[in-house]
Amino acid sequence: MSIGLYIHVPFCIKKCLYCDFISYPLSGRAVKSYLASLVGEINLYGSALADEDKIITSIFFGGGTPTTLPAGSFKIVLDAVRSSFVLTAGCEVTVEANPGAIDGAGLAGLRQAGVNRLSIGVQSFHDRLLHVLGRVHSAEQAVQAVQLARKAGFDNLNLDFIFGIPGQTNHDWRETLHQAVEMAPEHIAAYGLQLEEGTPLAQAVERGEICACPEETEITMYRDTIAFLTAHGYSHYEISNFAGPGRQCAHNLLYWLNRPYLGLGPAAHSLIKGVRFANDISLAGYSAKLSREEYPVENKIRLSAADEMSETMFLGLRLTGGVDLDRFYRRFGRRAEDIYRHEIEGLSKKGLLEMSAGHLRLTAKGLPLANIVFREFV
Numbered sequence: 001m002s003i004g005l006y007i008h009v010p011f012c013i014k015k016c017l018y019c020d021f022i023s024y025p026l027s028g029r030a031v032k033s034y035l036a037s038l039v040g041e042i043n044l045y046g047s048a049l050a051d052e053d054k055i056i057t058s059i060f061f062g063g064g065t066p067t068t069l070p071a072g073s074f075k076i077v078l079d080a081v082r083s084s085f086v087l088t089a090g091c092e093v094t095v096e097a098n099p100g101a102i103d104g105a106g107l108a109g110l111r112q113a114g115v116n117r118l119s120i121g122v123q124s125f126h127d128r129l130l131h132v133l134g135r136v137h138s139a140e141q142a143v144q145a146v147q148l149a150r151k152a153g154f155d156n157l158n159l160d161f162i163f164g165i166p167g168q169t170n171h172d173w174r175e176t177l178h179q180a181v182e183m184a185p186e187h188i189a190a191y192g193l194q195l196e197e198g199t200p201l202a203q204a205v206e207r208g209e210i211c212a213c214p215e216e217t218e219i220t221m222y223r224d225t226i227a228f229l230t231a232h233g234y235s236h237y238e239i240s241n242f243a244g245p246g247r248q249c250a251h252n253l254l255y256w257l258n259r260p261y262l263g264l265g266p267a268a269h270s271l272i273k274g275v276r277f278a279n280d281i282s283l284a285g286y287s288a289k290l291s292r293e294e295y296p297v298e299n300k301i302r303l304s305a306a307d308e309m310s311e312t313m314f315l316g317l318r319l320t321g322g323v324d325l326d327r328f329y330r331r332f333g334r335r336a337e338d339i340y341r342h343e344i345e346g347l348s349k350k351g352l353l354e355m356s357a358g359h360l361r362l363t364a365k366g367l368p369l370a371n372i373v374f375r376e377f378v
């Protein structure tokens with residue numbers, strides 16, 4: 001069984017105002033303990049898994065802010081991965097990078113360690129909107145980050161953007177899209193801002209200090225994104241993701257195709273052989289368990305066949321190509337069209353789903369309303 005490897009790096013320079021990911025303030029001591037524990041976790045799985053379960057097709061360092069790690073860390077971690085697992089030829093190795101935590105030497109270090117894809121969190125080319133989000137970098141730093149990445153030899157770049165930011169106009173968003181395309185990244189991800197409960201930004205909106213972006217504006221921005229990026233040669237292959245030819249993100253495709261992955265680091269999630277498990281979210285708890293050579297796992301559930309089928313549907317529908325119905329049948333021995341007949345008929349009547357050439361997919365009308373569709377399959 002081949003798997004993807006996700007490595008969570010739980011440090012950020014400063015918490016962004018919209019973020020509810022697990023991340024902790026950066027400190028030399030915490031980073032040292034984290035790195036030692038992470039290598040321990042890699043070794044633990046390396047000695048426990050059967051050879052056929054250690055074939056890695058993609059590695060993704062996410063966070064947090066992976067590029068806050070000291071130079072040399074990626075080499076240590078990737079060397080440990082190479083000693084314990086088998087990387088397939090051309091294995092995609094992505095690192096998420098924050099323009100406020102990136103420099104030429106660090107990028108050269110990433111290349112030397114074997115990182116071949118960089119995902120830069122630009123979010124916006126307008127400083128006032130970056131300020132609303134509480135990002136630590138300016139638009140100019142984002143431009144420089146892309147230039148530095150090219151100089152370091154990265155030929156596979158993703159740029160992440162957010163639309164629907166309070167105070168953002170359609171004009172602002174179009175300007176950001178234009179500038180993004182001018183930089184010619186191989187991949188672009190554009191997400192509508194989620195106001196996550198409890199985050200400072202959501203609280204400011206609740207208190208009426210900031211106005212949330214109206215839903216109609218956000219839908220217009222989303223439709224503009226699809227029209228603009230596809231007109232500029234990017235294929236729209238997932239709700240929020242656009243790729244140049246042959247540049248789809250192999251790692252994220254694993255998730256959308258509901259294939260196995262192993263998550264390492266605090267708070268990382270895994271899905272292996274129908275079992276979903278999550279690591280301890282605290283740095284201390286994670287490191288303590290590994291110091292005793294125990295798995296740092298906090299909770300574990302075996303998915304039922306119904307769970308797996310449901311996840312295969314709502315994850316697969318994220319792809320614009322949709323759910324491959326024959327593949328579903330080969331995997332589960334049952335037809336999605338029979339199991340979800342009622343849901344498929346109802347959503348098709350509303351014009352949100354369509355079936356063609358053996359695939360069930362969201363329609364153009366269904367794409368911005370994807371969450372309503374997914375709920376029917378949960």
Ligand code: SF4
Pocket residue numbers: 011012013014015016019020021023063064065098
């Ligand atoms: S850099 Fe990313 S992970 Fe860190 S606080 Fe900001 S959004 Fe969250």
